[in-house]
Amino acid sequence: MCRVSSSEKGPVGGDDTAGSRVVAGRYRLRSVLGSGSMGTVWSAYDEFLHRPVAVKEVRLPPGVPPVQAAELRERTLREARAIAVLSHPNVITLHDVAREDDEPFVVMELLPARSLAGMLREHGPLTVPRAAAVADAVAAALEAAHAAGITHRDVKPGNVLVARDGRIKLTDFGIARNVSEATMTRTGMMLGSPAYIAPEVASGGAVTPAADLWGLGATLFAAVEGRPPYDADGDPLETVGRVVNGAVPRPAPGPLAPLIRGLMAKEPAARLSLQEVRRRLYPLLAQPRHTLFGPELFADRATSRAPDRIDGTATQVIREVPPAPAEPSAGTSTERSAEPEPGELATDPGPLPFAPPAPARRRAGAGAALLAVLLFLVAAAGGFALTRTVGAQPLLPPERPQRTSAPTPPQGELEARTGDATNLSGAKGGLFSVHVPQNWTSFVTQRADPGLPPSTVVQYVSPDGTQTLTVQRFAPFAAPLTVDDYRGALAKQWAPGDFVAVRETSLPDRDGVRLFYRTVERATGPGEASESQLGRSTFAEVFRHGTGLWVVAVTVPTEQERSGQVELFDRIAPTFRLAD
Incomplete structure (x- = not known):
């Protein structure tokens, strides 16, 4: 469509109203x-x-x-x-x-x-x-x-x-x-x-x-x-x-x-x-x-591009949709070409891309081949068990040693930062200060998590991107958000088994709770053979202030759980202050 830019001007000729309109x-x-x-x-x-x-x-x-x-x-x-x-x-x-x-x-x-x-x-x-x-x-x-x-x-x-x-x-x-x-x-x-x-x-x-x-x-x-x-x-x-x-x-x-x-x-x-x-x-x-x-x-130059x-x-x-591919006639191959023809823009396309299941084929002797494979597997398992027994070795493999907690990378001194978690409509009451490692970068955005109203998020991220300090503010709404509302919606944001609530305690000086939970982030890119998983541990304080709700959380890889709590959360959380 159009661009709102002042350095890529199109021709003005042909419109005499320019400058006078x-x-x-x-x-x-x-x-x-x-x-x-x-x-x-x-x-x-x-x-x-x-x-x-x-x-x-x-x-x-x-x-x-x-x-x-x-x-x-x-x-x-x-x-x-x-x-x-x-x-x-x-x-x-x-x-x-x-x-x-x-x-x-x-x-x-x-x-x-x-x-x-x-x-x-x-x-x-x-x-x-x-x-x-x-x-x-x-x-x-x-x-x-x-x-x-x-x-x-x-x-x-x-x-x-x-x-x-x-x-x-x-x-x-x-x-x-x-x-x-x-x-x-x-x-x-x-x-x-x-x-x-x-x-x-x-x-x-x-x-x-x-x-x-x-x-x-x-x-x-x-x-x-x-x-x-x-x-x-x-x-x-x-x-x-x-x-x-x-x-x-x-x-x-x-x-x-x-x-x-x-x-x-x-x-x-x-x-x-x-x-x-x-x-x-x-x-x-x-x-x-x-x-x-x-x-x-930003300097224009002649180009052949x-x-x-x-x-x-x-x-x-x-206005027109690509024609639907013709139905294959009898005797015509149904295999897809390397570059498919454009398909119809359907109202309900179903899963993409379409891939019809290949017809099953019966082959003579398939049952005999399956029986032979089963007999081979039984014989191999029996031989393995006999060998382990004669050698006085256990049948089960040895247990893997447990992973030790990886140390948190050196953080250096904390420095005071100020942030603004004012919501989209411009309501006041979003200013705060907190102490953060010196080399962490800040980002501000708005978020709409499932089951929760929109919020403003200020994040401070470590140089390698693995550790974050999150300051999240849910501004006042017609129906005030409670700590119980947040806690209930939090678990629903994750697939079954990917969220584990470990510990919860009341805050002594605020109307809120301190949470400790673990999550699993999963991602599979197209063409990737297996799903990648990342275990993360979060320590958070969730509390009400006036009619709004605040969350101050530190998230680290699960391998850094212990040191992340001691070296980061326990040092940072007490420094959080609201400006009003």
Whole structure:
């Protein structure tokens, strides 16, 4: 769709109204920053507040019926409502919504930046530190959006802006929608960027926050490979067919490859969570962002790169669906080709990709072969038992020695830090101070955990990403959240057997409890042979303050459980102070 950037200007010629056209009596349009099938973004000047702004003007695709045209205009107002509730450093700020001749105009922050798509087109793939910084910023923006109930639905390089000072922002929530509202997309009318759209969305399934996880993975793929994950020479229908039915492309080996595979899983439930993505990115974020993106990345230069290789997959309205594959006739092979033909965008596609079960075959002598195998196994087991008995050795293998607790890496001195856990609506009462190891990095985001209201989270993370201090604040709500509510919802966030409550005691000086529990984090990337597991131990204080609820927690690998409590939690928790 469109970009809100002040360094990648499109041509202004052909529009004589530029410079003289004023919207809502105050926003003077100057030049076109970018345009697409859904609208045009102008560089403008707010003559009331005397500041530059970006103004998005809706432009409908040709031939759209009046009813659908009204729906698409309503999407612009949805964009305003969606962005208005977001207050996050990695999200473009919305200033105003204006109407001119009954058409909506969205007024937004004008960021002196260029899109990631333009950067890749001009300079090729990003280095690992640069790509990691982009991924972390986009993940943080999506965390805030999902906590507010918003699905972006069009995450791609063209919607990621990078500024010279290292600021990275996600923009263009033009087809974002609040999940509490009914979708307006009708069968046969799909909005999105074919090369970056999630398979379940491309096939007509429900749009969930998991679709943004795929978009993040596809964007990260483009950042490290210099090309989109899917590209059918600009043909959107064929590209969508490959997304739905084709194999997921694999990135080249590297530090970010497991993340990309974990995000680009065709089954939405198998994708890595944003929290896990950011945790894995922490060790790669040592360099400050303002030093990562040098001036050479913002200088345009002649290039032979074709624009559609990076971002020609602009947001599109696709009116026709790819034809369903013809039924095989008698005597025709049913084997899949290496590159499947595009499939129909079904309303209920079922699991993806489709793979019909192979017909069972009966072979003569199968029963005899099975009997022979069983006899061999019985004979081998008997021989093993006889050998162990004659040698006076036990039949069972010796027990493995228990692992000893790994020491916590040296932490050095603690230093006082101040933080702000103010919630999205801007309510006061979120300031605090706490002592943290000097070399730990802080991150702020919003979270919506199952069974709990939205919260603001301030995390301090060790350089290797394995240890975290979490300060979480649930702001006052109509029905105050209690310690029992939090404790009950905590266990429900984990699969059966992956959460173990070890100990709970009352806090002597606060209305709350001290918790100690263990969890197991599981992740399986596409193509990985086995599931990876990570045991973690958490020590937390959960207490009420006024009508809000606070959580102060230290999480370490289970191997560092004892030293993590003594060297970290027992030293840090007593230093936590609220500013009010």
